[in-house]
Amino acid sequence: MTAPTLTASGLHLSFGGIRVLHDLDLEFRPGEITGLIGPNGAGKTSLFNCLTGAYRPEKGAILLGDRPLRGLPPAARAAHGIVRSFQTVALCPDLTVVENVMMGLARNHHAGWLDAFLPLPRGRRERAAMRTAATAALAEFGLVDAADRFPAQLPPGNQRLVEIARAIVGRPTVLLLDEPAAGLNDAETRDLTRVLQRLATPDLVMVVVEHDMDLVMGICDRIYVLNFGEFVACGTPAEVRTDPDVVRIYLGSDDD
Numbered sequence: 289m290t291a292p293t294l295t296a297s298g299l300h301l302s303f304g305g306i307r308v309l310h311d312l313d314l315e316f317r318p319g320e321i322t323g324l325i326g327p328n329g330a331g332k333t334s335l336f337n338c339l340t341g342a343y344r345p346e347k348g349a350i351l352l353g354d355r356p357l358r359g360l361p362p363a364a365r366a367a368h369g370i371v372r373s374f375q376t377v378a379l380c381p382d383l384t385v386v387e388n389v390m391m392g393l394a395r396n397h398h399a400g401w402l403d404a405f406l407p408l409p410r411g412r413r414e415r416a417a418m419r420t421a422a423t424a425a426l427a428e429f430g431l432v433d434a435a436d437r438f439p440a441q442l443p444p445g446n447q448r449l450v451e452i453a454r455a456i457v458g459r460p461t462v463l464l465l466d467e468p469a470a471g472l473n474d475a476e477t478r479d480l481t482r483v484l485q486r487l488a489t490p491d492l493v494m495v496v497v498e499h500d501m502d503l504v505m506g507i508c509d510r511i512y513v514l515n516f517g518e519f520v521a522c523g524t525p526a527e528v529r530t531d532p533d534v535v536r537i538y539l540g541s542d543d544d
């Protein structure tokens with residue numbers, strides 16, 4: 289099934305009078321990997337927060353297909369399949385790796401993940417099904433052997449991949465990845481790249497905020513460039529790479 293396009297128009301966000309996002313129009317399409325780049329503080333994470341409902345823009349519309357998201361709290365947006373990963377790894381330290389990934393299935397199971405941990409027949413069945421799905425997601429990253437360990441026992445790069453496994457296990461409609469390659473070594477970055485490319489199918493809208501320009505230029509179909517809360521360019525990697533404004537404000541700067 290084709291996922292709906294995620295669009296926004298006229299998006300404004302400010303904090304205490306300080307402008308963070310200004311008059312943003314965007315269209316994140318299914319089947320594509322969209323990159324969102326820009327210097328530190330440009331507003332990339334804030335835009336994700338507006339899309340997930342964590343931040344409430346003062347103005348503007350956000351639509352998933354023809355469904356307006358304005359006013360919907362984060363949990364309701366998650367129920368519509370909008371899932372994100374975080375810039376800093378946010379795994380539960382007291383749950384095992386596989387249990388952390390199973391939490392990503394909450395919206396897919398009627399009993400909920402907590403019920404699945406109760407010693408009831410329904411809970412046991414759900415737990416087994418969730419564990420199977422979570423193990424398959426870990427297998428995408430070659431992390432099945434880490435399933436029963438605790439996050440702190442894994443290298444930081446692997447912890448980040450576990451977080452991404454948790455984001456994809458529930459087959460989201462919209463996947464927002466905030467610096468997924470941060471802290472990954474070369475082999476882990478290759479695993480990540482392979483998985484993201486495999487996920488780029490018409491049933492998913494995928495948006496990647498990333499400072500690793502090789503990764504962004506290599507996997508994205510289209511890239512939006514944000515600077516001081518405004519889009520300064522949008523196009524294919526080749527178009528963005530040669531855009532004079534982009535070269536000036538970003539690719540030619542120390543952030544490159």
Ligand SMILES: Nc1ncnc2c1ncn2[C@@H]1O[C@H](COP(=O)(O)OP(=O)(O)OP(=O)(O)O)[C@@H](O)[C@H]1O
Binds near residue numbers: 308326328329333
């Ligand atoms: N909750 C908040 N309260 C006040 N200011 C905020 C808040 N969230 C973000 N900002 C401000 O908004 C601006 C954009 O921040 P944001 O984290 O969205 O940028 P970014 O492009 O994701 O940066 P980075 O690449 O460093 O993660 C910054 O000036 C930041 O201080």
